[in-house]
Amino acid sequence: MNLFKLVKESITVKQAAALYGLPITSTWITRCPxxxxxxxxxxLNDTYYYCxxxxxxxxxxxxxxxxxDLSSFQAARKIAQDFGFSPDKPPSGAIALPKPTTLSSDAQQEDIAYCIRVLHDYRDLLIRWQTEFVPLSAEEPLDDRFVEVLHMLAFVDVLIDCVTFGPASKKAAAAKRLLDSQLLPMVESRLNTLDRKEAA
Ligand SMILES: [Zn+2]
Incomplete structure (x- = not known):
């Protein structure tokens, strides 16, 4: 399959923007880089961005x-690499298949474990919201939390795959990108705020 087509069909603008550290809000409007x-x-929309x-x-x-600052081809290759797939190994199969791993350093493993924990906590929350805030009729305005589920759930699954499966070096690189981007801290503070609210 053609790499451009594969990348465009597999990864949304929103997913790439989040992974590459653009500040993401629930309305998907960000400061233009x-x-x-x-x-x-x-x-940011799924298939295009507009400033x-x-x-x-x-x-x-x-x-x-x-x-x-890359050519289109280099950019397509970068996206495929960063999201862990290639034309020979399309996303669903490639990302979901655990491969033999080489050991990474303790610090890297901690980073990976941390990302997996935060992402799973967030995923659990989204799954809960998905049933709790589902609109009961077509006229009912969408709850912000339900909108967040629509935007984030599939993406969080992709991220979990990136730090869960594949060679250790790739998982460590994915974890590092997540920690460097603003996404993970955003998710974590989101979870902390909610914990405090629910405890109160
Ligand atoms: Zn602009």
């Missing part, structure tokens, strides 16, 4: 190419 953006003016400030737009490959 391509101009001096004081108020968030870039809207109301500078007009920057494109798909997941364009976004990655511009963020890292």
């Amino acid at each position: 391509f101009h001096e953006d004081h108020t968030p003016s870039m809207k 109301f400030g500078c007009g920057a737009t494109g798909d997941v490959i364009d976004l990655t190419a511009r963020l890292f």
Whole structure:
């Protein structure tokens, strides 16, 4: 399968933006990394992004190419690598298949374990919200938490796969990217706030 097509069909703009550290909000509007953006003016959709400030737009490959100053082909390869798949090993199969692992350092293993724990906690929460806040009729406005489930659940599954399966070096790299991005701290503070609320 063609790499461009595979990447575009497998990874959304939102997923790449989150993995590459763009600040993500529940409305998917972020500060544009391509101009001096004081108020968030870039809207992230699944298949494209658009900046109301500078007009920057494109798909997941364009976004990655511009963020890292790469050609389209290099960007497509980077996305495939970072999300752990290739044209010979399409995403579902490749990411879900555990492979023999080489040992990584203790610190790396701790990072991996930490990411897995936070992501699973978040996933459990989303699963709970999915039933708790499902709209009972078509007229009912969507609860923010249900919207978050729609946006995040599939993505969290992809992230869990990235840090759970595959060679140790790849898992460690995925964990490092997660820890460096703003996504994991965001998820963690989200969980902490909710814990405090539920304890109160
Ligand atoms: Zn812009």
